[in-house]
Amino acid sequence: MSKKTETYESSITRLNEIVRLLDAEETPLEESMKLYAEGIEIVEKCVRDLSEAQTRIKELRLRSDGVFETLDFDEV
Amino acid sequence: MQTDTATVFTVSQLTRRIKGLLEDAFPEIVVTGEISNFTRHGSGHWYFTLKDASAQLSAVMFRGNTLGTSFRPQNGMEVVCRGRLTVYEPRGNYQIIVSDIQPRGEGALQAAFEKLKRRLYDEGLFDDARKKPLPPYPDVIAVVTSPTGAAVRDMISVIHRRNPAVQILLVPVLVQGPGAAEQIASAIDLCNAHDEADLIITGRGGGSIEDLWAFNEEIVARAIARSAIPVVSAVGHEVDFTIADFVADVRAATPSVAGELVVRTREEMLGQLEHIAMTAGKFVDFTMRARMQRLRTMLTDRAFSRLGGRLRGAMQLLDDRAERLHRDVERAHEKRLHATALLRERLATHDPERFFQRGAALLSRDGIPVRSITQLETGARVTLRLRDGSADATVGGVSMADNSSQAQ
Numbered sequence: 345m346s347k348k349t350e351t352y353e354s355s356i357t358r359l360n361e362i363v364r365l366l367d368a369e370e371t372p373l374e375e376s377m378k379l380y381a382e383g384i385e386i387v388e389k390c391v392r393d394l395s396e397a398q399t400r401i402k403e404l405r406l407r408s409d410g411v412f413e414t415l416d417f418d419e420v
Numbered sequence: 421m422q423t424d425t426a427t428v429f430t431v432s433q434l435t436r437r438i439k440g441l442l443e444d445a446f447p448e449i450v451v452t453g454e455i456s457n458f459t460r461h462g463s464g465h466w467y468f469t470l471k472d473a474s475a476q477l478s479a480v481m482f483r484g485n486t487l488g489t490s491f492r493p494q495n496g497m498e499v500v501c502r503g504r505l506t507v508y509e510p511r512g513n514y515q516i517i518v519s520d521i522q523p524r525g526e527g528a529l530q531a532a533f534e535k536l537k538r539r540l541y542d543e544g545l546f547d548d549a550r551k552k553p554l555p556p557y558p559d560v561i562a563v564v565t566s567p568t569g570a571a572v573r574d575m576i577s578v579i580h581r582r583n584p585a586v587q588i589l590l591v592p593v594l595v596q597g598p599g600a601a602e603q604i605a606s607a608i609d610l611c612n613a614h615d616e617a618d619l620i621i622t623g624r625g626g627g628s629i630e631d632l633w634a635f636n637e638e639i640v641a642r643a644i645a646r647s648a649i650p651v652v653s654a655v656g657h658e659v660d661f662t663i664a665d666f667v668a669d670v671r672a673a674t675p676s677v678a679g680e681l682v683v684r685t686r687e688e689m690l691g692q693l694e695h696i697a698m699t700a701g702k703f704v705d706f707t708m709r710a711r712m713q714r715l716r717t718m719l720t721d722r723a724f725s726r727l728g729g730r731l732r733g734a735m736q737l738l739d740d741r742a743e744r745l746h747r748d749v750e751r752a753h754e755k756r757l758h759a760t761a762l763l764r765e766r767l768a769t770h771d772p773e774r775f776f777q778r779g780a781a782l783l784s785r786d787g788i789p790v791r792s793i794t795q796l797e798t799g800a801r802v803t804l805r806l807r808d809g810s811a812d813a814t815v816g817g818v819s820m821a822d823n824s825s826q827a828q
């Protein structure tokens with residue numbers, strides 16, 4: 345639906361998958377270590393994103409020539 | 421006739437005569453029309469004009485009658501007035517003195533509402549099966565509402581407070597009056613064409629049934645129904661449902677509630693991340709331990725113990741290596757958990773909620789933060805912002821701290 349490639353939701357989905365793989369018997373040890381490192385990296389990125397982000401409010405308009413236009417809306 | 425033409429009236433006499441004729445002819449009438457020039461006078465009387473396409477009539481409703489009226493007339497409303505005609509002599513105006521006023525066609529509006537509701541219901545537009553689940557972690561939320569009302573401020577502040585990482589895309593529309601329904605519908609279509617929002621909230625603050633009417637229009641219902649992006653309706657604080665509420669994927673009772681429904685708090689999300697990190701660590705730890713255990717069992721196995729010391733030495737080495745690896749992993753894990761906890765801690769100190777919790781307020785003047793007493797003087801108009809609202813205030817006096825100018 346969305347054009348964005350990496351969303352918070354996709355990060356959580358991947359994390360849950362990693363946890364499931366870590367729990368699986370058949371995952372080789374070496375693979376587990378890699379998965380674990382990847383998981384922690386994603387967690388750290390998510391925490392960073394959450395802590396650093398500031399609400400941006402944009403105003404969406406459709407110009408008469410059919411082009412989308414987003415303007416800053418500073419009314420908090 | 422002859423004598424009549426010879427009679428010369430004074431203006432007062434003539435006016436009084438007309439007044440008498442009118443009052444006798446129309447002692448009690450019911451008239452319908454549209455309200456304009458509505459004025460609520462300080463005395464409690466209401467003054468307005470009733471009009472239709474080609475005529476108008478002055479109207480007054482006195483305090484004695486307005487006090488008992490729960491209905492709040494507004495310009496543009498179609499009403500039915502009961503009253504008597506009279507002449508206001510100082511102006512030579514004839515007018516109706518209204519004893520009772522009712523919105524016209526409330527019954528008709530209600531009937532239209534029920535009919536549309538029935539039709540859309542039969543079409544399956546309200547079916548639970550076609551309701552889309554809300555995305556659990558929206559990154560971008562489109563808000564289709566008036567850019568000036570309290571509703572937009574409520575939504576923005578709730579969303580911001582719960583999770584500042586969420587981006588808001590405002591699509592300004594009229595939410596009442598002519599053209600409002602068309603604007604709301606095309607704004608919803610616009611969000612879908614733009615395709616960046618994960619979720620749309622559309623709504624407005626509370627109001628009369630007429631004020632909320634745009635959200636009962638079929639064109640809005642259709643736009644919500646065809647939206648590929650999930651839609652949350654947030655209309656008013658009334659118990660009543662609008663058609664938009666029935667079609668929307670989720671209905672929120674008020675704009676603030678909508679904000680709470682769609683956005684998880686940052687604390688909640690951080691807690692979840694921490695939980696995932698712990699679980700992952702636990703699983704890695706568990707796997708390591710299980711494998712070490714297997715290794716040890718093998719080493720102590722009688723078949724192996726009979727083997728030569730060289731092999732045993734090799735096994736010992738392997739055991740040591742595994743032990744070291746295990747410790748390394750554990751240490752790295754702890755370090756990372758610690759880093760996450762630190763980030764969380766740092767976040768908490770920056771949490772505006774905490775700031776307000778201590779009783780502090782943000783002080784600004786004309787939108788500029790006040791950082792020094794030198795920015796203020798007696799009589800200055802300032803704004804105090806708290807967690808859940810703001811207050812306008814006037815500075816009653818100013819005094820500079822003693823030590824501020826003689827700092828060493």
